[in-house]
Amino acid sequence: MRIPTLTKLATATAGAVLLATGTAHALNNDEPTPATTIAPGTAAHTDDVQIDAGAPAITRDNILIHAPLQTIWKIQTDVENWPTWQPNVETVVKDTPGRLRPGSVFRWSTEGLNITSTVKQVDYGRRLAWGGPAQGITAVHVWTFTPTSGGVLVHTEESWTGDECSVAPTYWGTxxxxxxxxxxxxxxxxxxxxxxxxxxxxxxxxxxxxxxxxxxxxxxxxxx
Structure with missing residues (x-):
């Protein structure tokens, strides 16, 4: 699986939150770190869902958003409205009505992938995690939300595994x-x-x- 698409999915999702909340400052975090890494200042919980540390494709990104945590959380968890502010998301259908909670299922399409996501963790205002299959790929996507003096630091990381997923250098170049x-x-x-x-x-x-x-x-x- 190509790295640019994986990175773009996470970056676009994090970055697009600012369209409905105001100003934001992107903080890139591409250096390899343990899969248990969470946003700075966030207390670790032993039962937190983590990405797959051994996955062949992993991406991480941060963005500092100058908006109330409640607003950011509401926009991120309102999955049915993702297409209104994420141009690469074509459709979203919730199979489980009501608020997102562990076990909730939603189906969405983006970048040529048809994804079925099952919510694995919802810790209000602190952490979200979901995952599931997408055409031979199994993804785990984790979000953390950390209030700071300058706004809310949103950290996202995602792992992809499966027979269809591999990472290699370009045909030419390093x-x-x-x-x-x-x-x-x-x-x-x-x-x-x-x-x-x-x-x-x-x-x-x-x-x-x-x-x-x-x-x-x-x-x-x-x-x-």
Whole structure:
């Protein structure tokens, strides 16, 4: 599974909260840290749901939002309204009515993935966790909310596992160069050009790359 898409999902979800709450300041956190890492200042709970520390794909991000915790929590947990402020989320359907609680199920689509998420933890105003399958990938997504003197620090981390999920450097270039590209894309310093290919056209995609006939990046998407 491609790192840019995984990172973009988490970053977009965290960053988009500011559209309805006011100002925010993004704090990148891409350095590898233990899966038990939680937002600074948040007390650890032994029964907290954690991401999979051994997953081949893990992403972490922080954002400082200048808005009341209650407002941020309400927007983040109102999953049916995600498409109104997250342009990459096409649809959300709640199978379990009412407020999110452990065992709640919702289905949503984003970035070509159809995801069924089951809520695993709800600690009001402090921590959210959900996870589930998405076309051969099993994800665990954790959110923590920490009030600070400058606002609320929202920390998100997610792990992806499964036969369809693997991480590798680009066909040309090193992994540090790839991460540099991701950083520039986040800062909107470059426009990301991506051409998608279904798995059965993988050989064709590599040949087009080799021949210099693809502008930007080629992404192989299983089950596309």
């Amino acid at each position: 992994l540090p160069e790839l991460m540099e590209v991701i950083t520039h894309a986040r800062q909107e310093k470059i426009k990301v050009l991506v051409e998608h290919f279904p798995l059965q056209r993988a050989d064709e995609a590599y040949q087009l790359l080799h021949d210099g006939r693809i502008q930007g990046r080629a992404v192989i998407t299983p089950h596309a």
